[in-house]
Amino acid sequence: MTEKRLAPTFLLLDLRDNVLISAGAAYAGMIVAIDGRHYTLAQDIALGHKIARTALCLGEQVYRSGFPIGTVTQDIAIAEHVHAHNLTSNYLPAHDRASDSHNGFGS
Amino acid sequence: VSARSRFPAFLRQDGRKGIRNAVLVIYLVECAHHVARRIVSEVGDHQVQLIGFPGCYPNSYAFRMMEQLACHPNVGGVVIVSLGCEGFDRDALANAVSASGRPVETLVIQHNGGTRTTIAAGIAAVDRIRAAAAQVERTSMGLNDLIVGTICGGSDGTSGITANPAVGHCFDLLVDAGATCIFEETGELIGCETVMAERAVTPDLGEAIVAAITKAERYYAVLGYGSFAPGNADGGLTTQEEKSLGAYTKSGARPINGLVKPGERPGQPGLYLMDVVPDGDVRYGFPNIADNAEIVELIASGCHLILFTTGRGSVVGSAISPVIKICANPDTFARLHDDMDINAGRILTQSASIEQVGTEIFEALASVAAGHSSRSEELGHQEFILTYKQFEPSGPHCLPRHVRPVGRVT
Numbered sequence: 001m002t003e004k005r006l007a008p009t010f011l012l013l014d015l016r017d018n019v020l021i022s023a024g025a026a027y028a029g030m031i032v033a034i035d036g037r038h039y040t041l042a043q044d045i046a047l048g049h050k051i052a053r054t055a056l057c058l059g060e061q062v063y064r065s066g067f068p069i070g071t072v073t074q075d076i077a078i079a080e081h082v083h084a085h086n087l088t089s090n091y092l093p094a095h096d097r098a099s100d101s102h103n104g105f106g107s
Numbered sequence: 108v109s110a111r112s113r114f115p116a117f118l119r120q121d122g123r124k125g126i127r128n129a130v131l132v133i134y135l136v137e138c139a140h141h142v143a144r145r146i147v148s149e150v151g152d153h154q155v156q157l158i159g160f161p162g163c164y165p166n167s168y169a170f171r172m173m174e175q176l177a178c179h180p181n182v183g184g185v186v187i188v189s190l191g192c193e194g195f196d197r198d199a200l201a202n203a204v205s206a207s208g209r210p211v212e213t214l215v216i217q218h219n220g221g222t223r224t225t226i227a228a229g230i231a232a233v234d235r236i237r238a239a240a241a242q243v244e245r246t247s248m249g250l251n252d253l254i255v256g257t258i259c260g261g262s263d264g265t266s267g268i269t270a271n272p273a274v275g276h277c278f279d280l281l282v283d284a285g286a287t288c289i290f291e292e293t294g295e296l297i298g299c300e301t302v303m304a305e306r307a308v309t310p311d312l313g314e315a316i317v318a319a320i321t322k323a324e325r326y327y328a329v330l331g332y333g334s335f336a337p338g339n340a341d342g343g344l345t346t347q348e349e350k351s352l353g354a355y356t357k358s359g360a361r362p363i364n365g366l367v368k369p370g371e372r373p374g375q376p377g378l379y380l381m382d383v384v385p386d387g388d389v390r391y392g393f394p395n396i397a398d399n400a401e402i403v404e405l406i407a408s409g410c411h412l413i414l415f416t417t418g419r420g421s422v423v424g425s426a427i428s429p430v431i432k433i434c435a436n437p438d439t440f441a442r443l444h445d446d447m448d449i450n451a452g453r454i455l456t457q458s459a460s461i462e463q464v465g466t467e468i469f470e471a472l473a474s475v476a477a478g479h480s481s482r483s484e485e486l487g488h489q490e491f492i493l494t495y496k497q498f499e500p501s502g503p504h505c506l507p508r509h510v511r512p513v514g515r516v517t
Contacts (some may be wrong), residue, residue, distance in 0.1 A: 015269065019262060022343070023455045024297070025438075028226070046263020047438055047455075048343035055240065065267070069349035089346035091297050091324060092333035 007032040007041060010051060014066035019050040019082050021064070032079055039079035050082040062087055108470050109187045109285035114477035116248035117183065120208030124248040126411050129427055130237050132229065133200075136193035141224020142222055143188040143216075146229035150367030153484065155233055156426040158491045159375045165194035166507035168369070170204040173200060175370045175407040178207040181427050185209060186232045187257030188225070191217030192406065200203070210239035220392040250270035251285030251376060253476060256405030256413045256428075257357045258291060263342020263418030263436055270416035270451035276465025277414065277472065278359035278378065282287065283513035289380035289405055291360045293323040293335045294394055299355040303380065305499035306363045311504035315366050316380060323394075330393060338419045342436070357416065368498050368507040369404035370486050381408060382501075391495040399423055400492040401428065412472060422446045424488025429481045431471055433464075448482050455472060 008024030008033060008057045031038050032055055045051055050064070056076040056100065061068045076099040080086075116124040118430045132155065134143035140159055147157040158176065160169050174317025177185050177200060186203045189197045197213055203210040212232040213275045219225040257274050259266055296303065300320035304313035327333045333347040344350045355500040364377030383404055384394045395401045402413055402425045412427055412471070415421065420443045448471055453459035454480040475481045 010270065019266060046343060047436065050264070050345070056108060064349060065352055067348070068354050069298075069352060070346040078111060084340055084344070084345050087345045089333075092327055092335070092347045 001094065004031050004040070005028065005031055007045075010034070012053070013064060016066045017055045017063045018052065018056060018060075019064055020053050021046055022049050022051070034078060041079060043081045045081055052076045052078050052080050052082050054078060056082070108473040110250060111396060112473060113247040113249050115245050116252070119180050121178075121325065121410075123180040124252050125182070126248070126261050126427070126478070127427075128240055128243060129182040130182035130184045130186070130233060130240055131177060131182055131426070132157050132188060132233065133173065134251075135189045135195035135200075136163050136190050137161040138163075139188045139216055139258055140226050141231065145226045146186070146188070146233060147209055149230050150233050150345055151218065151224065152237075153487065155237065156165055156489050158426050160195060160493050162495060163193045164495075165196065166497075168498055169493055170196060171370045171409045172199070172403070172493055174203045175409075176343060176403070176427060177204045177333060177405060178209065179409070180426060181411060181426055182508060183209065183243055184236035185211045186229060186279040187211065187213040188229060189213065189215045191215045195464055198218060206486040210236045212275045215485050220373070234259065240508050249285075250473070253281070253411050254287040254373070254409040255281055255414070255472065256289045256291065256381075256402070256408075256410035258356050258398060258401050258405065258413060259357060259416040260421040261336075261417045261419035262339055262344060264344055264472040265342070265355055265452065265455065266416055267349075267419040269442055269454040269461075270418070270433040271353050271356040271451075272450075272461045273451045273454070273464035273468060274416055274433060275359035275396055276355045276462055277468040278357070279361055280465065280469045280480075281472075282359070282361045282378050284335055284375070285376050285474045287376045287379065287409075288359075289367065289373065289379045289381050289408060289410060291361045291383055291405060292334065292354065292395070292401055293319045293380070293382050294322060295332065295354045296351050296380075297324050297327070298351045301512070302364060303355070303358075305362075308362050308364055309504070309507045310368060312363070312507055314504065315504045316363070318386040319366060319380075319382040319384070322382075323388070326384050326389055326394065329389045344417050357414075366501065367408055367478065368501050369496075371407045371501055374430070385496045387497055390497060394496070396494060397492060399490040400423060400494065413470065413474060416451070420446070422483070422486075422488065423490045424481070424483025426488070426489040426491045429475050430488070431468070432483060432485045433468055433479045446482055447485065450454070
């Protein structure tokens with residue numbers, strides 16, 4: 001059995017934050033320490049991506065650097081990836097390559 | 108580098124000082140683009156640069172921008188290339204350049220016998236303009252004469268924790284040294300309006316900033332989405348306001364002295380926000396179709412130099428003013444180091460501090476201002492975009508005359 005590896009650093013940018021930022025590529029199965037407890041990453045987390053510092057509920061605000069960056073769209077467990085599948089803007093919708101380029105000319 | 112450092116400069120008739128002495132070849136409609144490009148490529152001199160406007164319909168924003176760019180302190184002379192029937196007022200542009208004390212010649216393809224003869228005439232014109240531009244008076248300038256712009260492109264989850272705050276620290280050093288700094292893209296500051304308003308030197312300016320961001324939000328909402336590219340999401344950014352928050356840190360911590368629109372110049376040193384979103388109804392599409400459109404607007408407002416932060420890895424430079432690239436992401440730096448001036452990813456990988464990297468940017472900027480090439484200049488990048496827009500002039504609250512002295516926000 002392979003030894004479980006510790007994930008690279010996750011940054012807490014502000015004490016009020018409920019997400020942590022990956023400071024280097026981390027992979028599913030790695031162990032991450034959050035506020036003194038250990039969790040196993042369920043997904044790969046690329047550099048610059050976010051994981052939940054606390055359990056987050058539908059409708060809750062996500063804070064980064066002490067500022068709200070959007071609303072949770074489905075419950076998120078501690079150490080789970082926080083991204084477009086479970087977090088949405090309070091201002092404007094984001095878009096991806098697929099949403100625009102296959103819908104005729106502009107949209 | 109200290110606040111009193113001096114470096115060589117070119118003195119213009121209006122008293123402004125340049126750090127480069129470029130000769131611009133300007134096409135006034137896409138139909139003249141090929142001829143102008145051939146003139147520039149035949150001459151083969153990095154300081155002979157191609158810029159232009161593609162549209163045939165006249166546009167007062169485009170004219171004002173072109174006028175400011177042709178009379179920019181980094182520009183020593185101009186060759187205008189017109190097809191002949193386009194809407195752009197070539198005589199008014201030539202008159203403005205001439206009135207600024209710069210040598211200028213105009214070539215009209217329809218009057219000049221077509222492509223081949225106009226290219227030949229253009230090469231000869233560039234030679235004359237280059238020789239005349241070389242006669243410009245030399246002087247020296249200090250950091251207090253410099254106008255520096257900043258922009259981010261290809262942002263990712265690292266931008267807001269490495270390169271952007273490091274540029275913010277550099278901006279603080281520059282403002283403290285008496286320089287003028289401009290940050291921009293009101294559409295990429297959606298969500299930051301309240302904190303920015305609190306930094307404004309007057310309450311009226313604070314209200315003007317909030318109004319500019321509200322305008323941006325409405326404009327982008329009509330278009331259907333914000334200034335958020337697929338690569339931003341690949342790099343870990345999820346929402347517009349998360350991207351905004353990272354972008355905002357480029358502004359540093361000093362008070363905001365004013366709000367300018369593209370082509371308007373800050374009157375006195377300090378920190379300024381540029382409002383790049385058009386006024387009135389949504390008419391010409393996206394406010395800025397790509398990063399270089401924003402760079403051109405910063406330059407039209409007088410920027411001598413641009414600090415460009417990137418996470419995913421932009422490689423662009425610009426005509427007229429040198430672009431210094433600060434790479435936020437250490438993995439990107441490893442892949443694209445030849446294009447990058449500064450590795451801000453060291454904040455993540457080598458425990459460099461934001462202040463250390465900010466000071467490194469400040470020193471690189473002083474070196475490029477003194478005549479050393481930035482990486483993008485070295486590689487020959489001279490991108491340029493100018494498209495249709497409309498703006499009302501800024502109101503009186505945007506550039507307060509009586510402001511408290513520049514200093515730390517307490």
